[in-house]
Amino acid sequence: MLAAPSSVGGSGRARRWLALAVVPLVALIATWRWAVDLPLLPEATPVRSDAARSHEGEAPVGRVAVPVAPLHGVVVDRDGRPVADAEVAAVVLATGTNVSLRTDAAGVFAFAVMPKGELQLVVVHTDFVVRNETVVESSRGGLRLMLQHKPRLRGRALDAVTGRPLRPFVAALLPLSEGVLMPLVEPPPTAVRIHRADGLFELVADQGGPHAVQVFSSTSAPAQLLVQLAPDRVDECELRVARGVRVRGRVRDASGNPVADASVSIRCHDGATAVAATLADGSFALVPLPQGDVALLVQPMALPFLAIDALRLDVAEPSPFFELQLPAGAEVTGTVTPWRAGQQAEIELRHRRGPLRRVTVDAETGAFAARELTPGQYRLHVERTEPVWRSRVARMLQLGMELPMVEAKSDLPTRVELHDLTDSLARVRGRIDGQVDLDHLVVRALREDEPMPATYEGLLRAAPQADGSFEIDGLTAGRWRLQLMRGNDVLHWQTLAVDPAAQVEVVLRAR
Numbered sequence: 001m002l003a004a005p006s007s008v009g010g011s012g013r014a015r016r017w018l019a020l021a022v023v024p025l026v027a028l029i030a031t032w033r034w035a036v037d038l039p040l041l042p043e044a045t046p047v048r049s050d051a052a053r054s055h056e057g058e059a060p061v062g063r064v065a066v067p068v069a070p071l072h073g074v075v076v077d078r079d080g081r082p083v084a085d086a087e088v089a090a091v092v093l094a095t096g097t098n099v100s101l102r103t104d105a106a107g108v109f110a111f112a113v114m115p116k117g118e119l120q121l122v123v124v125h126t127d128f129v130v131r132n133e134t135v136v137e138s139s140r141g142g143l144r145l146m147l148q149h150k151p152r153l154r155g156r157a158l159d160a161v162t163g164r165p166l167r168p169f170v171a172a173l174l175p176l177s178e179g180v181l182m183p184l185v186e187p188p189p190t191a192v193r194i195h196r197a198d199g200l201f202e203l204v205a206d207q208g209g210p211h212a213v214q215v216f217s218s219t220s221a222p223a224q225l226l227v228q229l230a231p232d233r234v235d236e237c238e239l240r241v242a243r244g245v246r247v248r249g250r251v252r253d254a255s256g257n258p259v260a261d262a263s264v265s266i267r268c269h270d271g272a273t274a275v276a277a278t279l280a281d282g283s284f285a286l287v288p289l290p291q292g293d294v295a296l297l298v299q300p301m302a303l304p305f306l307a308i309d310a311l312r313l314d315v316a317e318p319s320p321f322f323e324l325q326l327p328a329g330a331e332v333t334g335t336v337t338p339w340r341a342g343q344q345a346e347i348e349l350r351h352r353r354g355p356l357r358r359v360t361v362d363a364e365t366g367a368f369a370a371r372e373l374t375p376g377q378y379r380l381h382v383e384r385t386e387p388v389w390r391s392r393v394a395r396m397l398q399l400g401m402e403l404p405m406v407e408a409k410s411d412l413p414t415r416v417e418l419h420d421l422t423d424s425l426a427r428v429r430g431r432i433d434g435q436v437d438l439d440h441l442v443v444r445a446l447r448e449d450e451p452m453p454a455t456y457e458g459l460l461r462a463a464p465q466a467d468g469s470f471e472i473d474g475l476t477a478g479r480w481r482l483q484l485m486r487g488n489d490v491l492h493w494q495t496l497a498v499d500p501a502a503q504v505e506v507v508l509r510a511r
Helices: 003-037 389-401
Strands: 056-061 064-067 071-076 087-092 096-100 107-110 119-124 131-135 141-148 151-161 168-177 192-195 200-202 209-216 223-229 234-241 248-252 265-270 273-277 282-284 292-299 307-314 319-324 328-339 345-351 356-360 368-373 376-384 403-408 415-421 425-431 441-449 470-477 478-486 488-499 503-509
Touching: 056 415, 056 425, 071 151, 151 168, 151 209, 151 223, 168 319, 192 200, 192 265, 192 273, 209 234, 223 234, 223 368, 273 282, 292 319, 328 376, 328 403, 345 368, 376 415, 389 441, 389 470, 403 415, 425 478, 425 488, 441 470, 478 503, 488 503
Parallel strands: 071 141, 151 234, 248 319, 328 415, 425 503
Antiparallel strands: 056 064, 071 107, 087 096, 087 119, 119 131, 151 200, 168 192, 168 209, 209 223, 248 282, 265 273, 265 292, 292 307, 328 368, 345 356, 345 376, 376 403, 425 470, 441 478, 478 488
């Protein structure tokens, strides 16, 4: 009776000792499993916010909460401060698919699911230069991406004569691919309007490198300066802006009626060009231009153009107002020969000073008429518009030819007859005779009696077919040499006379 209680008490003590021994062992095993599986961030990673700690799958390491995710890291600036609300896009290079998210208040990002393979991370923030980072599969955990602040430029615009601050004005900062300043035309869409009394401005660039800072004013000529910018840096500059001449005027046709929607451009001595369109009453106004010699060009939609080469702008003189009248139109008519009904072609008219004009040839008769031309000298040629081989060859030929000049006058029509090169071109068909390996062979045609344009020569060659036959189309009338070549070696050659629009048959005997 007394032994039973003693036995029960001994068993209870044994069970308590066993429990005390098992609990630490279980905790040790769990801690080891957790430590092995957990990806760690660098020690410099900032402590995450409470919202970030609620992310599913996170586990604490000391005082820092780290996401347990296939791709995770932190975005910081140059001083190690976290960058919040930065967009992080992960692009799978093998497939082009991408996912994106934004960093939290601690600069941390974590992608819960990511495909295997190499990734491209793109980090974008309004205050920083875009960061691109290639990430291999073995290093997706614990990334630390540092961003650089966008370059800043602080400047001042001053009047070149008085030295006083310029106001108001617009300023722009444009990247330069070649590091060379381009002619100023008009304020770009990114220009910022400045109203400060001290003439100070501050502009931000998306990246470092050479840039042009530009200043435009309603009373001064445009000015620009070449600057070299770098991320995480603030540069300073000063622009002395010269006074400009504001050009205004009105355009009328030969009868005195106002011309609307005409392009009026002035080209300055430094290459800068200002452009404006005429209003319904024919009036126009250009941005202020630097003083000096300029050239003016008026190009209406369907009327003669007007070109004035020698105009002088002077800031000491009152702003000019030009009354411009277009000349009376000239007319050039003619026909194209030879011509077959159904063909398609255009006549290209090139004035020695002005823009190009095109007119369509009548498909049935081959006749054409170009009206409202600016009086003067033109070069005309026929350009067949059907997408065929001979049209391409004829176009190449005409580019290298000195075309005759035609004088267009306003008092009476000028009539011409144009020759169409396309139908007068010849074709050579032939075959290669003899025991010779046809691989890597080329037949080339060379003009013997006069030089050929280099672009034309490159078209006149053909590789033989499996049966030894070949064809070269697009030869002009004259004396030609056919060469059978392998690389730079001439295996055989033959001369022949080619008539206009001929079909020539030849046999090249290879040895």
